Amino acid sequence: MSTADSEFPPATDSSVPGSLFDSFDGWAQLLRQTPPPEQPPDATPPLPAGMRRAPPDAFPFRPLRRPPMALLRIIDDGREDGETVRLRGAGVDIGRSAGAVTIPHDEAIAPLHARIVLLADGTWQLTDLGTRTGTFVRVTEARLRHGGSLLIGGTHLTFERGPGTDSAAFVEIPGDDSRGAPPKRHICSAAACTIGGQGGGASIVLDDPFVSPLHAEVFRGEQGWRVINRGRNGLWMRIERPVRLAAAAQFQCGEQRFVFVPLPG
Numbered sequence: 001m002s003t004a005d006s007e008f009p010p011a012t013d014s015s016v017p018g019s020l021f022d023s024f025d026g027w028a029q030l031l032r033q034t035p036p037p038e039q040p041p042d043a044t045p046p047l048p049a050g051m052r053r054a055p056p057d058a059f060p061f062r063p064l065r066r067p068p069m070a071l072l073r074i075i076d077d078g079r080e081d082g083e084t085v086r087l088r089g090a091g092v093d094i095g096r097s098a099g100a101v102t103i104p105h106d107e108a109i110a111p112l113h114a115r116i117v118l119l120a121d122g123t124w125q126l127t128d129l130g131t132r133t134g135t136f137v138r139v140t141e142a143r144l145r146h147g148g149s150l151l152i153g154g155t156h157l158t159f160e161r162g163p164g165t166d167s168a169a170f171v172e173i174p175g176d177d178s179r180g181a182p183p184k185r186h187i188c189s190a191a192a193c194t195i196g197g198q199g200g201g202a203s204i205v206l207d208d209p210f211v212s213p214l215h216a217e218v219f220r221g222e223q224g225w226r227v228i229n230r231g232r233n234g235l236w237m238r239i240e241r242p243v244r245l246a247a248a249a250q251f252q253c254g255e256q257r258f259v260f261v262p263l264p265g
Helices: 027-031
Strands: 021-024 070-075 082-087 091-095 114-118 124-128 135-143 149-152 155-161 168-172 185-188 192-196 216-221 224-229 235-238 243-245 249-253 256-262
Touching: 070 114, 082 091, 124 135, 124 256, 135 149, 155 224, 224 235
Parallel strands: none
Antiparallel strands: 021 135, 070 082, 070 256, 091 114, 114 124, 124 243, 135 224, 135 235, 135 249, 149 155, 149 235, 155 168, 168 185, 192 216, 216 224, 249 256
């Protein structure tokens, strides 16, 4: 993986269209299962009579005039941490052979795959550069659109809405090693269904060791179909247009996962 500097015109358009994603499943989500240690009930004893506590100290220093920094973590296989690249410029390009961050051993990553840029308002934007395999962001909940793609475990699915809004289907996208096998089609005929692995009792079962027994819930509401993550390895939606990264977010190119952490500006 290379992190050599690259230069490209800074983005100035801060009017990025809204996305389908209600909330990004940020880096902090991974720490939910590790609650902080409980504090003793009398951790702060009362002061003796006549004494006053010192006022709170000043805020930690941070730059106010220069653009903010960000961190890009290239996650190691099977771990929750990895190499950290500090973004001190206008952004970074990611690809298999081009860009400041390269993943040369992942054939599912395009030569130039994705770009993160700093917008004029100090926020960051992630764009897929027209790749065949796409760029996916991890979300807790999202609306489903006809033809949209999602990733559950290691299985890529396309969502298809039937005539009207009464039925829907998830079609497995065959991998390059499928040898022409027809795609599997999973019907969701009720107003709600579940997606999971073997033994979990889900209405749609995926043969995938990275899928939790109950991995996602799908339901039809007044504004269409929605999906909610319930699985250990997350719910990932393919981006169809640039998305704004205002908080910590996870995304995937090919089989490589990243964590993006904007720092306060």
